Amino acid sequence: MIMEPKFLHLLSCILLLFLLNPLPLFTHANSPNQLYTQESSGMDFLKTLVGTRKGTTSKGISQLKKYLSHFGYMNHKNNIILAHQTDDFFDDNLELAIKSYQTFFKLEVNGIMDANTITQMSPPRCGVPDSFNLNRSHELYLRIPTLASHYIFFPGEPKWPPTKRSLTYSFPSGAPTDVTNSILHATQIWASVSPFTFSYTPDYDQADIKISFQNRDHGDGNPFDGPGGILAHAYAPSDGRLHFDGDERWVDGVTPGAFDLQTVGLHELGHVLGLGHSNDTGAVMYPYIGDGLRKVLGQDDINGIKALYQF
Structure with a gap:
Protein backbone atom coordinates (compact mmCIF):
# COMPACT_ATOMS: atom_id res chain seq x y z
CA MET A 1 0.00 0.00 0.00
CA ILE A 2 1.42 3.43 -1.01
CA MET A 3 0.91 6.31 1.45
CA GLU A 4 -0.51 9.56 0.12
CA PRO A 5 1.99 12.44 0.01
CA LYS A 6 -0.19 14.58 2.33
CA PHE A 7 -0.23 11.81 4.92
CA LEU A 8 3.56 11.43 4.73
CA HIS A 9 3.97 15.17 5.19
CA LEU A 10 1.70 15.11 8.28
CA LEU A 11 3.58 12.16 9.74
CA SER A 12 6.90 13.95 9.23
CA CYS A 13 5.59 17.05 11.02
CA ILE A 14 4.42 14.98 14.01
CA LEU A 15 7.81 13.26 14.23
CA LEU A 16 9.62 16.61 14.08
CA LEU A 17 7.47 18.05 16.88
CA PHE A 18 8.22 15.03 19.06
CA LEU A 19 11.96 15.39 18.52
CA LEU A 20 11.86 19.10 19.33
CA ASN A 21 9.73 18.59 22.47
CA PRO A 22 10.90 15.47 24.33
CA LEU A 23 8.84 14.16 27.20
CA PRO A 24 9.94 15.27 30.69
CA LEU A 25 11.96 12.86 32.79
CA PHE A 26 9.21 12.36 35.32
CA THR A 27 5.48 12.91 35.25
CA HIS A 28 3.50 12.23 38.40
CA ALA A 29 0.67 9.78 37.87
CA ASN A 30 -1.94 12.11 39.32
CA SER A 31 -0.59 15.44 38.19
CA PRO A 32 0.96 16.44 34.85
CA ASN A 33 4.22 18.33 34.90
CA GLN A 34 3.92 22.07 34.38
CA LEU A 35 6.52 24.66 33.52
CA TYR A 36 7.23 27.07 36.35
CA THR A 37 6.19 30.63 35.64
CA PRO A 123 11.64 32.02 43.15
CA PRO A 124 11.02 28.33 43.91
CA ARG A 125 12.80 26.94 46.96
CA CYS A 126 13.17 24.12 49.46
CA GLY A 127 10.39 23.79 52.02
CA VAL A 128 12.67 23.34 55.04
CA PRO A 129 12.86 26.42 57.34
CA ASP A 130 15.93 28.66 57.14
CA SER A 131 15.85 29.76 60.76
CA PHE A 132 15.00 27.81 63.90
CA ASN A 133 14.76 30.79 66.26
CA LEU A 134 10.97 30.72 66.73
CA ASN A 135 11.12 30.99 70.50
CA ARG A 136 14.08 33.33 70.79
CA SER A 137 13.99 36.93 71.91
CA HIS A 138 14.17 40.10 69.86
CA GLU A 139 17.86 40.50 70.74
CA LEU A 140 18.76 37.02 69.46
CA TYR A 141 17.00 37.71 66.18
CA LEU A 142 19.23 40.76 65.72
CA ARG A 143 22.28 38.52 66.15
CA ILE A 144 21.36 36.43 63.10
CA PRO A 145 24.25 37.94 61.07
CA THR A 146 26.63 36.00 63.33
CA LEU A 147 24.50 32.89 63.63
CA ALA A 148 23.79 32.57 59.92
CA SER A 149 27.07 33.61 58.37
CA HIS A 150 27.56 30.11 56.92
CA TYR A 151 26.12 26.58 57.23
CA ILE A 152 23.71 25.85 60.06
CA PHE A 153 22.34 22.68 61.65
CA PHE A 154 18.92 21.59 62.84
CA PRO A 155 18.02 22.38 66.48
CA GLY A 156 19.99 20.09 68.78
CA GLU A 157 22.29 19.12 65.90
CA PRO A 158 20.67 15.72 65.20
CA LYS A 159 22.93 13.37 63.29
CA TRP A 160 23.16 9.72 62.33
CA PRO A 161 24.79 7.67 65.13
CA PRO A 162 28.46 6.64 64.79
CA THR A 163 27.40 3.05 64.11
CA LYS A 164 25.33 4.17 61.12
CA ARG A 165 27.60 5.21 58.29
CA SER A 166 26.17 2.96 55.57
CA LEU A 167 22.76 4.30 54.55
CA THR A 168 20.27 2.59 52.27
CA TYR A 169 17.80 4.48 50.11
CA SER A 170 14.77 3.45 48.12
CA PHE A 171 11.77 4.61 46.09
CA PRO A 172 8.20 3.33 45.95
CA SER A 173 7.63 0.83 43.18
CA GLY A 174 7.39 2.27 39.69
CA ALA A 175 9.97 5.05 39.96
CA PRO A 176 11.54 5.73 36.52
CA THR A 177 15.14 4.64 35.95
CA ASP A 178 16.25 8.20 35.20
CA VAL A 179 15.04 9.28 38.63
CA THR A 180 17.05 6.57 40.37
CA ASN A 181 20.13 7.52 38.33
CA SER A 182 19.87 11.17 39.40
CA ILE A 183 19.69 10.23 43.07
CA LEU A 184 22.48 7.68 42.66
CA HIS A 185 24.76 10.45 41.41
CA ALA A 186 23.70 12.74 44.28
CA THR A 187 24.54 10.05 46.87
CA GLN A 188 27.92 9.46 45.24
CA ILE A 189 28.73 13.16 45.52
CA TRP A 190 27.91 13.24 49.25
CA ALA A 191 29.83 9.98 49.79
CA SER A 192 32.94 11.57 48.28
CA VAL A 193 33.08 14.31 50.97
CA SER A 194 31.57 12.58 54.01
CA PRO A 195 32.02 9.44 56.13
CA PHE A 196 28.88 7.92 54.58
CA THR A 197 28.30 5.30 51.93
CA PHE A 198 24.94 4.87 50.22
CA SER A 199 23.36 1.87 48.57
CA TYR A 200 20.02 1.25 46.90
CA THR A 201 17.61 -1.29 48.34
CA PRO A 202 14.35 -2.45 46.76
CA ASP A 203 12.82 -2.69 50.25
CA TYR A 204 11.27 0.78 50.53
CA ASP A 205 9.74 0.19 53.97
CA GLN A 206 13.08 -0.79 55.52
CA ALA A 207 15.28 1.79 53.78
CA ASP A 208 17.06 4.42 55.87
CA ILE A 209 16.15 7.10 53.29
CA LYS A 210 12.69 6.93 51.72
CA ILE A 211 12.43 9.05 48.57
CA SER A 212 9.08 9.74 46.92
CA PHE A 213 7.13 12.20 44.79
CA GLN A 214 4.13 13.68 46.57
CA ASN A 215 1.35 16.16 45.74
CA ARG A 216 -0.27 18.93 47.78
CA ASP A 217 -1.35 17.63 51.20
CA HIS A 218 0.40 14.27 51.50
CA GLY A 219 -0.01 13.51 55.19
CA ASP A 220 3.20 14.80 56.77
CA GLY A 221 1.86 18.19 57.86
CA ASN A 222 3.89 20.03 55.21
CA PRO A 223 1.75 20.18 52.05
CA PHE A 224 3.19 21.13 48.68
CA ASP A 225 1.73 24.05 46.76
CA GLY A 226 1.63 23.01 43.10
CA PRO A 227 4.02 24.26 40.39
CA GLY A 228 6.61 26.76 41.63
CA GLY A 229 6.83 27.75 45.28
CA ILE A 230 8.14 24.80 47.31
CA LEU A 231 10.01 22.16 45.29
CA ALA A 232 10.88 19.55 47.92
CA HIS A 233 11.56 18.97 51.58
CA ALA A 234 13.36 16.46 53.77
CA TYR A 235 13.67 15.68 57.45
CA ALA A 236 16.59 15.73 59.90
CA PRO A 237 18.35 12.53 61.05
CA SER A 238 17.35 9.90 61.46
CA ASP A 239 13.86 10.31 60.00
CA GLY A 240 14.99 9.68 56.43
CA ARG A 241 11.94 10.97 54.52
CA LEU A 242 12.68 12.97 51.37
CA HIS A 243 9.77 14.29 49.29
CA PHE A 244 9.76 15.93 45.87
CA ASP A 245 6.75 17.92 44.68
CA GLY A 246 5.20 15.81 41.93
CA ASP A 247 3.63 18.89 40.32
CA GLU A 248 7.00 20.24 39.21
CA ARG A 249 8.71 19.47 35.92
CA TRP A 250 11.72 17.32 36.80
CA VAL A 251 14.63 16.47 34.52
CA ASP A 252 18.08 14.93 34.77
CA GLY A 253 20.24 17.80 33.58
CA VAL A 254 19.88 21.42 32.55
CA THR A 255 16.60 22.35 30.85
CA PRO A 256 15.02 25.83 30.98
CA GLY A 257 11.74 25.76 32.89
CA ALA A 258 12.54 22.45 34.59
CA PHE A 259 14.33 21.47 37.79
CA ASP A 260 17.35 19.20 37.94
CA LEU A 261 16.66 16.18 40.15
CA GLN A 262 20.32 15.69 40.93
CA THR A 263 20.71 19.26 42.22
CA VAL A 264 17.54 19.26 44.32
CA GLY A 265 18.29 15.71 45.48
CA LEU A 266 21.78 16.79 46.54
CA HIS A 267 20.25 19.64 48.56
CA GLU A 268 17.62 17.47 50.24
CA LEU A 269 20.12 14.72 51.05
CA GLY A 270 22.07 17.41 52.90
CA HIS A 271 19.03 17.83 55.16
CA VAL A 272 18.78 14.05 55.58
CA LEU A 273 22.38 14.10 56.82
CA GLY A 274 21.67 16.97 59.23
CA LEU A 275 22.57 20.19 57.42
CA GLY A 276 20.29 23.21 57.53
CA HIS A 277 20.25 26.03 55.00
CA SER A 278 23.23 28.20 54.15
CA ASN A 279 23.08 31.82 53.05
CA ASP A 280 26.11 31.24 50.82
CA THR A 281 24.70 31.48 47.28
CA GLY A 282 27.43 29.12 46.05
CA ALA A 283 26.40 26.36 48.45
CA VAL A 284 24.07 23.60 47.35
CA MET A 285 22.37 24.10 50.75
CA TYR A 286 21.27 27.61 49.73
CA PRO A 287 17.45 27.38 50.00
CA TYR A 288 16.45 28.86 46.62
CA ILE A 289 16.92 26.56 43.66
CA GLY A 290 16.47 27.93 40.17
CA ASP A 291 15.23 26.10 37.11
CA GLY A 292 17.55 25.28 34.24
CA LEU A 293 20.73 24.82 36.26
CA ARG A 294 22.86 22.21 37.96
CA LYS A 295 24.81 22.88 41.15
CA VAL A 296 27.54 20.92 42.87
CA LEU A 297 28.71 21.02 46.46
CA GLY A 298 30.40 24.24 47.53
CA GLN A 299 33.12 24.59 50.12
CA ASP A 300 30.53 25.75 52.65
CA ASP A 301 28.62 22.46 52.23
CA ILE A 302 31.80 20.45 52.72
CA ASN A 303 32.78 22.50 55.78
CA GLY A 304 29.31 21.98 57.22
CA ILE A 305 29.28 18.18 56.92
CA LYS A 306 32.81 18.00 58.34
CA ALA A 307 31.87 20.20 61.30
CA LEU A 308 28.73 18.19 62.04
CA TYR A 309 30.40 14.77 61.96
CA GLN A 310 33.87 15.86 63.16
CA PHE A 311 36.02 14.03 60.63
Missing part, protein backbone atom coordinates in the same frame (compact mmCIF):
# COMPACT_ATOMS: atom_id res chain seq x y z
CA GLN A 38 5.84 33.45 38.09
CA GLU A 39 2.14 33.64 37.13
CA SER A 40 1.58 30.03 38.20
CA SER A 41 3.45 30.42 41.47
CA GLY A 42 1.78 30.64 44.85
CA MET A 43 3.96 33.71 45.44
CA ASP A 44 1.81 36.00 43.28
CA PHE A 45 0.59 37.81 46.42
CA LEU A 46 4.02 39.45 46.70
CA LYS A 47 3.31 41.64 43.68
CA THR A 48 0.83 43.73 45.70
CA LEU A 49 3.20 44.25 48.63
CA VAL A 50 5.93 46.41 47.07
CA GLY A 51 6.74 49.22 49.50
CA THR A 52 4.56 48.01 52.38
CA ARG A 53 5.95 48.72 55.83
CA LYS A 54 5.04 48.77 59.52
CA GLY A 55 1.68 50.40 60.23
CA THR A 56 0.14 49.68 56.81
CA THR A 57 -2.66 47.29 55.91
CA SER A 58 -2.60 45.52 52.57
CA LYS A 59 -4.14 42.42 51.03
CA GLY A 60 -1.55 39.64 50.99
CA ILE A 61 0.18 40.50 54.26
CA SER A 62 -1.49 37.53 55.96
CA GLN A 63 0.06 35.26 53.30
CA LEU A 64 3.42 36.93 53.86
CA LYS A 65 3.14 36.19 57.59
CA LYS A 66 2.34 32.56 56.81
CA TYR A 67 5.37 32.35 54.49
CA LEU A 68 7.77 33.87 57.03
CA SER A 69 6.33 31.78 59.84
CA HIS A 70 6.77 28.57 57.84
CA PHE A 71 10.43 29.37 57.15
CA GLY A 72 11.25 30.24 60.75
CA TYR A 73 11.27 34.05 60.79
CA MET A 74 8.10 34.94 62.71
CA ASN A 75 8.64 35.34 66.43
CA HIS A 76 6.32 33.30 68.68
CA LYS A 77 6.07 33.42 72.46
CA ASN A 78 5.36 30.14 74.22
CA ASN A 79 4.03 28.79 70.90
CA ILE A 80 1.05 31.16 71.10
CA ILE A 81 0.22 33.06 67.91
CA LEU A 82 0.68 36.75 68.56
CA ALA A 83 -1.90 39.44 67.84
CA HIS A 84 -2.18 40.31 64.14
CA GLN A 85 -0.43 37.05 63.19
CA THR A 86 -3.12 36.05 60.69
CA ASP A 87 -4.50 39.40 59.48
CA ASP A 88 -3.35 41.90 56.83
CA PHE A 89 -1.87 44.42 59.27
CA PHE A 90 1.89 45.09 59.09
CA ASP A 91 2.85 44.94 62.77
CA ASP A 92 6.09 45.04 64.78
CA ASN A 93 6.49 41.27 64.66
CA LEU A 94 6.31 41.23 60.87
CA GLU A 95 8.84 44.05 60.60
CA LEU A 96 11.24 42.09 62.80
CA ALA A 97 10.67 38.94 60.73
CA ILE A 98 11.44 40.81 57.50
CA LYS A 99 14.60 42.27 59.04
CA SER A 100 15.68 38.77 60.04
CA TYR A 101 14.97 37.50 56.52
CA GLN A 102 16.86 40.42 54.96
CA THR A 103 19.79 39.79 57.26
CA PHE A 104 19.98 36.09 56.41
CA PHE A 105 19.98 36.79 52.69
CA LYS A 106 22.38 39.76 52.93
CA LEU A 107 19.86 42.36 51.78
CA GLU A 108 19.45 45.92 53.03
CA VAL A 109 17.97 45.50 56.52
CA ASN A 110 15.11 48.01 56.59
CA GLY A 111 12.06 45.94 57.53
CA ILE A 112 10.29 47.09 54.34
CA MET A 113 8.98 44.90 51.54
CA ASP A 114 11.20 46.59 48.99
CA ALA A 115 11.84 45.35 45.46
CA ASN A 116 14.99 43.41 46.38
CA THR A 117 13.26 41.57 49.22
CA ILE A 118 10.35 40.60 46.98
CA THR A 119 12.73 39.46 44.25
CA GLN A 120 14.53 37.27 46.80
CA MET A 121 11.30 35.69 48.05
CA SER A 122 9.73 34.99 44.67
Whole structure:
Protein backbone atom coordinates (compact mmCIF):
# COMPACT_ATOMS: atom_id res chain seq x y z
CA MET A 1 0.00 0.00 0.00
CA ILE A 2 1.42 3.43 -1.01
CA MET A 3 0.91 6.31 1.45
CA GLU A 4 -0.51 9.56 0.12
CA PRO A 5 1.99 12.44 0.01
CA LYS A 6 -0.19 14.58 2.33
CA PHE A 7 -0.23 11.81 4.92
CA LEU A 8 3.56 11.43 4.73
CA HIS A 9 3.97 15.17 5.19
CA LEU A 10 1.70 15.11 8.28
CA LEU A 11 3.58 12.16 9.74
CA SER A 12 6.90 13.95 9.23
CA CYS A 13 5.59 17.05 11.02
CA ILE A 14 4.42 14.98 14.01
CA LEU A 15 7.81 13.26 14.23
CA LEU A 16 9.62 16.61 14.08
CA LEU A 17 7.47 18.05 16.88
CA PHE A 18 8.22 15.03 19.06
CA LEU A 19 11.96 15.39 18.52
CA LEU A 20 11.86 19.10 19.33
CA ASN A 21 9.73 18.59 22.47
CA PRO A 22 10.90 15.47 24.33
CA LEU A 23 8.84 14.16 27.20
CA PRO A 24 9.94 15.27 30.69
CA LEU A 25 11.96 12.86 32.79
CA PHE A 26 9.21 12.36 35.32
CA THR A 27 5.48 12.91 35.25
CA HIS A 28 3.50 12.23 38.40
CA ALA A 29 0.67 9.78 37.87
CA ASN A 30 -1.94 12.11 39.32
CA SER A 31 -0.59 15.44 38.19
CA PRO A 32 0.96 16.44 34.85
CA ASN A 33 4.22 18.33 34.90
CA GLN A 34 3.92 22.07 34.38
CA LEU A 35 6.52 24.66 33.52
CA TYR A 36 7.23 27.07 36.35
CA THR A 37 6.19 30.63 35.64
CA GLN A 38 5.84 33.45 38.09
CA GLU A 39 2.14 33.64 37.13
CA SER A 40 1.58 30.03 38.20
CA SER A 41 3.45 30.42 41.47
CA GLY A 42 1.78 30.64 44.85
CA MET A 43 3.96 33.71 45.44
CA ASP A 44 1.81 36.00 43.28
CA PHE A 45 0.59 37.81 46.42
CA LEU A 46 4.02 39.45 46.70
CA LYS A 47 3.31 41.64 43.68
CA THR A 48 0.83 43.73 45.70
CA LEU A 49 3.20 44.25 48.63
CA VAL A 50 5.93 46.41 47.07
CA GLY A 51 6.74 49.22 49.50
CA THR A 52 4.56 48.01 52.38
CA ARG A 53 5.95 48.72 55.83
CA LYS A 54 5.04 48.77 59.52
CA GLY A 55 1.68 50.40 60.23
CA THR A 56 0.14 49.68 56.81
CA THR A 57 -2.66 47.29 55.91
CA SER A 58 -2.60 45.52 52.57
CA LYS A 59 -4.14 42.42 51.03
CA GLY A 60 -1.55 39.64 50.99
CA ILE A 61 0.18 40.50 54.26
CA SER A 62 -1.49 37.53 55.96
CA GLN A 63 0.06 35.26 53.30
CA LEU A 64 3.42 36.93 53.86
CA LYS A 65 3.14 36.19 57.59
CA LYS A 66 2.34 32.56 56.81
CA TYR A 67 5.37 32.35 54.49
CA LEU A 68 7.77 33.87 57.03
CA SER A 69 6.33 31.78 59.84
CA HIS A 70 6.77 28.57 57.84
CA PHE A 71 10.43 29.37 57.15
CA GLY A 72 11.25 30.24 60.75
CA TYR A 73 11.27 34.05 60.79
CA MET A 74 8.10 34.94 62.71
CA ASN A 75 8.64 35.34 66.43
CA HIS A 76 6.32 33.30 68.68
CA LYS A 77 6.07 33.42 72.46
CA ASN A 78 5.36 30.14 74.22
CA ASN A 79 4.03 28.79 70.90
CA ILE A 80 1.05 31.16 71.10
CA ILE A 81 0.22 33.06 67.91
CA LEU A 82 0.68 36.75 68.56
CA ALA A 83 -1.90 39.44 67.84
CA HIS A 84 -2.18 40.31 64.14
CA GLN A 85 -0.43 37.05 63.19
CA THR A 86 -3.12 36.05 60.69
CA ASP A 87 -4.50 39.40 59.48
CA ASP A 88 -3.35 41.90 56.83
CA PHE A 89 -1.87 44.42 59.27
CA PHE A 90 1.89 45.09 59.09
CA ASP A 91 2.85 44.94 62.77
CA ASP A 92 6.09 45.04 64.78
CA ASN A 93 6.49 41.27 64.66
CA LEU A 94 6.31 41.23 60.87
CA GLU A 95 8.84 44.05 60.60
CA LEU A 96 11.24 42.09 62.80
CA ALA A 97 10.67 38.94 60.73
CA ILE A 98 11.44 40.81 57.50
CA LYS A 99 14.60 42.27 59.04
CA SER A 100 15.68 38.77 60.04
CA TYR A 101 14.97 37.50 56.52
CA GLN A 102 16.86 40.42 54.96
CA THR A 103 19.79 39.79 57.26
CA PHE A 104 19.98 36.09 56.41
CA PHE A 105 19.98 36.79 52.69
CA LYS A 106 22.38 39.76 52.93
CA LEU A 107 19.86 42.36 51.78
CA GLU A 108 19.45 45.92 53.03
CA VAL A 109 17.97 45.50 56.52
CA ASN A 110 15.11 48.01 56.59
CA GLY A 111 12.06 45.94 57.53
CA ILE A 112 10.29 47.09 54.34
CA MET A 113 8.98 44.90 51.54
CA ASP A 114 11.20 46.59 48.99
CA ALA A 115 11.84 45.35 45.46
CA ASN A 116 14.99 43.41 46.38
CA THR A 117 13.26 41.57 49.22
CA ILE A 118 10.35 40.60 46.98
CA THR A 119 12.73 39.46 44.25
CA GLN A 120 14.53 37.27 46.80
CA MET A 121 11.30 35.69 48.05
CA SER A 122 9.73 34.99 44.67
CA PRO A 123 11.64 32.02 43.15
CA PRO A 124 11.02 28.33 43.91
CA ARG A 125 12.80 26.94 46.96
CA CYS A 126 13.17 24.12 49.46
CA GLY A 127 10.39 23.79 52.02
CA VAL A 128 12.67 23.34 55.04
CA PRO A 129 12.86 26.42 57.34
CA ASP A 130 15.93 28.66 57.14
CA SER A 131 15.85 29.76 60.76
CA PHE A 132 15.00 27.81 63.90
CA ASN A 133 14.76 30.79 66.26
CA LEU A 134 10.97 30.72 66.73
CA ASN A 135 11.12 30.99 70.50
CA ARG A 136 14.08 33.33 70.79
CA SER A 137 13.99 36.93 71.91
CA HIS A 138 14.17 40.10 69.86
CA GLU A 139 17.86 40.50 70.74
CA LEU A 140 18.76 37.02 69.46
CA TYR A 141 17.00 37.71 66.18
CA LEU A 142 19.23 40.76 65.72
CA ARG A 143 22.28 38.52 66.15
CA ILE A 144 21.36 36.43 63.10
CA PRO A 145 24.25 37.94 61.07
CA THR A 146 26.63 36.00 63.33
CA LEU A 147 24.50 32.89 63.63
CA ALA A 148 23.79 32.57 59.92
CA SER A 149 27.07 33.61 58.37
CA HIS A 150 27.56 30.11 56.92
CA TYR A 151 26.12 26.58 57.23
CA ILE A 152 23.71 25.85 60.06
CA PHE A 153 22.34 22.68 61.65
CA PHE A 154 18.92 21.59 62.84
CA PRO A 155 18.02 22.38 66.48
CA GLY A 156 19.99 20.09 68.78
CA GLU A 157 22.29 19.12 65.90
CA PRO A 158 20.67 15.72 65.20
CA LYS A 159 22.93 13.37 63.29
CA TRP A 160 23.16 9.72 62.33
CA PRO A 161 24.79 7.67 65.13
CA PRO A 162 28.46 6.64 64.79
CA THR A 163 27.40 3.05 64.11
CA LYS A 164 25.33 4.17 61.12
CA ARG A 165 27.60 5.21 58.29
CA SER A 166 26.17 2.96 55.57
CA LEU A 167 22.76 4.30 54.55
CA THR A 168 20.27 2.59 52.27
CA TYR A 169 17.80 4.48 50.11
CA SER A 170 14.77 3.45 48.12
CA PHE A 171 11.77 4.61 46.09
CA PRO A 172 8.20 3.33 45.95
CA SER A 173 7.63 0.83 43.18
CA GLY A 174 7.39 2.27 39.69
CA ALA A 175 9.97 5.05 39.96
CA PRO A 176 11.54 5.73 36.52
CA THR A 177 15.14 4.64 35.95
CA ASP A 178 16.25 8.20 35.20
CA VAL A 179 15.04 9.28 38.63
CA THR A 180 17.05 6.57 40.37
CA ASN A 181 20.13 7.52 38.33
CA SER A 182 19.87 11.17 39.40
CA ILE A 183 19.69 10.23 43.07
CA LEU A 184 22.48 7.68 42.66
CA HIS A 185 24.76 10.45 41.41
CA ALA A 186 23.70 12.74 44.28
CA THR A 187 24.54 10.05 46.87
CA GLN A 188 27.92 9.46 45.24
CA ILE A 189 28.73 13.16 45.52
CA TRP A 190 27.91 13.24 49.25
CA ALA A 191 29.83 9.98 49.79
CA SER A 192 32.94 11.57 48.28
CA VAL A 193 33.08 14.31 50.97
CA SER A 194 31.57 12.58 54.01
CA PRO A 195 32.02 9.44 56.13
CA PHE A 196 28.88 7.92 54.58
CA THR A 197 28.30 5.30 51.93
CA PHE A 198 24.94 4.87 50.22
CA SER A 199 23.36 1.87 48.57
CA TYR A 200 20.02 1.25 46.90
CA THR A 201 17.61 -1.29 48.34
CA PRO A 202 14.35 -2.45 46.76
CA ASP A 203 12.82 -2.69 50.25
CA TYR A 204 11.27 0.78 50.53
CA ASP A 205 9.74 0.19 53.97
CA GLN A 206 13.08 -0.79 55.52
CA ALA A 207 15.28 1.79 53.78
CA ASP A 208 17.06 4.42 55.87
CA ILE A 209 16.15 7.10 53.29
CA LYS A 210 12.69 6.93 51.72
CA ILE A 211 12.43 9.05 48.57
CA SER A 212 9.08 9.74 46.92
CA PHE A 213 7.13 12.20 44.79
CA GLN A 214 4.13 13.68 46.57
CA ASN A 215 1.35 16.16 45.74
CA ARG A 216 -0.27 18.93 47.78
CA ASP A 217 -1.35 17.63 51.20
CA HIS A 218 0.40 14.27 51.50
CA GLY A 219 -0.01 13.51 55.19
CA ASP A 220 3.20 14.80 56.77
CA GLY A 221 1.86 18.19 57.86
CA ASN A 222 3.89 20.03 55.21
CA PRO A 223 1.75 20.18 52.05
CA PHE A 224 3.19 21.13 48.68
CA ASP A 225 1.73 24.05 46.76
CA GLY A 226 1.63 23.01 43.10
CA PRO A 227 4.02 24.26 40.39
CA GLY A 228 6.61 26.76 41.63
CA GLY A 229 6.83 27.75 45.28
CA ILE A 230 8.14 24.80 47.31
CA LEU A 231 10.01 22.16 45.29
CA ALA A 232 10.88 19.55 47.92
CA HIS A 233 11.56 18.97 51.58
CA ALA A 234 13.36 16.46 53.77
CA TYR A 235 13.67 15.68 57.45
CA ALA A 236 16.59 15.73 59.90
CA PRO A 237 18.35 12.53 61.05
CA SER A 238 17.35 9.90 61.46
CA ASP A 239 13.86 10.31 60.00
CA GLY A 240 14.99 9.68 56.43
CA ARG A 241 11.94 10.97 54.52
CA LEU A 242 12.68 12.97 51.37
CA HIS A 243 9.77 14.29 49.29
CA PHE A 244 9.76 15.93 45.87
CA ASP A 245 6.75 17.92 44.68
CA GLY A 246 5.20 15.81 41.93
CA ASP A 247 3.63 18.89 40.32
CA GLU A 248 7.00 20.24 39.21
CA ARG A 249 8.71 19.47 35.92
CA TRP A 250 11.72 17.32 36.80
CA VAL A 251 14.63 16.47 34.52
CA ASP A 252 18.08 14.93 34.77
CA GLY A 253 20.24 17.80 33.58
CA VAL A 254 19.88 21.42 32.55
CA THR A 255 16.60 22.35 30.85
CA PRO A 256 15.02 25.83 30.98
CA GLY A 257 11.74 25.76 32.89
CA ALA A 258 12.54 22.45 34.59
CA PHE A 259 14.33 21.47 37.79
CA ASP A 260 17.35 19.20 37.94
CA LEU A 261 16.66 16.18 40.15
CA GLN A 262 20.32 15.69 40.93
CA THR A 263 20.71 19.26 42.22
CA VAL A 264 17.54 19.26 44.32
CA GLY A 265 18.29 15.71 45.48
CA LEU A 266 21.78 16.79 46.54
CA HIS A 267 20.25 19.64 48.56
CA GLU A 268 17.62 17.47 50.24
CA LEU A 269 20.12 14.72 51.05
CA GLY A 270 22.07 17.41 52.90
CA HIS A 271 19.03 17.83 55.16
CA VAL A 272 18.78 14.05 55.58
CA LEU A 273 22.38 14.10 56.82
CA GLY A 274 21.67 16.97 59.23
CA LEU A 275 22.57 20.19 57.42
CA GLY A 276 20.29 23.21 57.53
CA HIS A 277 20.25 26.03 55.00
CA SER A 278 23.23 28.20 54.15
CA ASN A 279 23.08 31.82 53.05
CA ASP A 280 26.11 31.24 50.82
CA THR A 281 24.70 31.48 47.28
CA GLY A 282 27.43 29.12 46.05
CA ALA A 283 26.40 26.36 48.45
CA VAL A 284 24.07 23.60 47.35
CA MET A 285 22.37 24.10 50.75
CA TYR A 286 21.27 27.61 49.73
CA PRO A 287 17.45 27.38 50.00
CA TYR A 288 16.45 28.86 46.62
CA ILE A 289 16.92 26.56 43.66
CA GLY A 290 16.47 27.93 40.17
CA ASP A 291 15.23 26.10 37.11
CA GLY A 292 17.55 25.28 34.24
CA LEU A 293 20.73 24.82 36.26
CA ARG A 294 22.86 22.21 37.96
CA LYS A 295 24.81 22.88 41.15
CA VAL A 296 27.54 20.92 42.87
CA LEU A 297 28.71 21.02 46.46
CA GLY A 298 30.40 24.24 47.53
CA GLN A 299 33.12 24.59 50.12
CA ASP A 300 30.53 25.75 52.65
CA ASP A 301 28.62 22.46 52.23
CA ILE A 302 31.80 20.45 52.72
CA ASN A 303 32.78 22.50 55.78
CA GLY A 304 29.31 21.98 57.22
CA ILE A 305 29.28 18.18 56.92
CA LYS A 306 32.81 18.00 58.34
CA ALA A 307 31.87 20.20 61.30
CA LEU A 308 28.73 18.19 62.04
CA TYR A 309 30.40 14.77 61.96
CA GLN A 310 33.87 15.86 63.16
CA PHE A 311 36.02 14.03 60.63
